[in-house]
Amino acid sequence: ITDDNTVEGTLPREFALLTGLERLDLSLNSISGTLPTEFGRFTLLDTLNLFDNRLTGAVPSEIGFMTRLRRLDLKDNRFNGTLPTALGQLTRISSVMLDKNEFTGTLLTEFGRMSSLSVLMVSKNQFTGTVPSELGLLTKLSILEMHTNIFQGTLPSRIGMLSGLATFTVNKNKLSGRFPDAVWALENIEILDIDHNQFTGTLPSDRLVMPQ
Known part of the structure; x- marks a missing residue:
């Protein structure tokens, strides 16, 4: 919608009313707060670019409802917590960029799906544990x-x-x-x-x- 501007504030939950949205690009702004669970209603979304903002909190499990998603770019924010296993439902996705955040926990075996x-x-997170062999799939x-x-x-x-x-x-x-x-x-x-x-x-x- 609008990247590389000076947009501040939080992500409005009302965005979720745009259920026909196919591409959302709010990268290179100063958006803070968390990723609303209501974004799970974007079932037609192909691209979600939120990189280089000030977003925090965990990635909600509702992201798994975005089953048409092909590109997910959350890099260079302040997201934390563990990744939801629901990410494994994004079987059409071709690019996942989560680097330069504060994610913890183990890397999902569900990536293998x-x-x-x-x-x-x-890269540049706080992931622990072993590298899942499922990546070899x-x-x-x-x-x-x-x-x-x-x-x-x-x-x-x-x-x-x-x-x-x-x-x-x-x-x-x-x-x-x-x-x-x-x-x-x-x-x-x-x-x-x-x-x-x-x-x-x-x-x-x-x-x-x-x-x-």
Whole structure:
């Protein structure tokens, strides 16, 4: 509706009366408050862009009613709490950007249901626990950014099955164990950042490219 302006205040619940809305872009403003549960009435919504605001609170479970949603961008806000499992109902979604918030808890195994997902960005939050192996089911994934969280344990070998992966960042976590050999073999990788973890193993010599 209106991005990159100086809109302040909170999100009006009356927006939910626009039930035929297909795209809502309020990014790059100064909107505060929480995401109204009434937004779950946007059952025809294709795009929800709210990045770079001052929104707080948890993401309501009613977001799961937006089953036509293809793009969800909530990055660079102050959202907190755990992610609702209802996100797994967004099976048509292709881009989920939740980075630069204050989310906690574990990363949802329900992300594995998002078979059309090509972009998943959850970096710069406070996520804990292990990286779910279900992410390896996202065969269309090209960008997976998970850096600057508190993920622990080993990295699931299923990540190495994501043949289209071009960007993969897990740096600045507490991951450990052997780094999956299959990830080194991914042919489309352009950006791979795994520093500031406790991985073991060696870098395959055939993945080292010296500048000409």
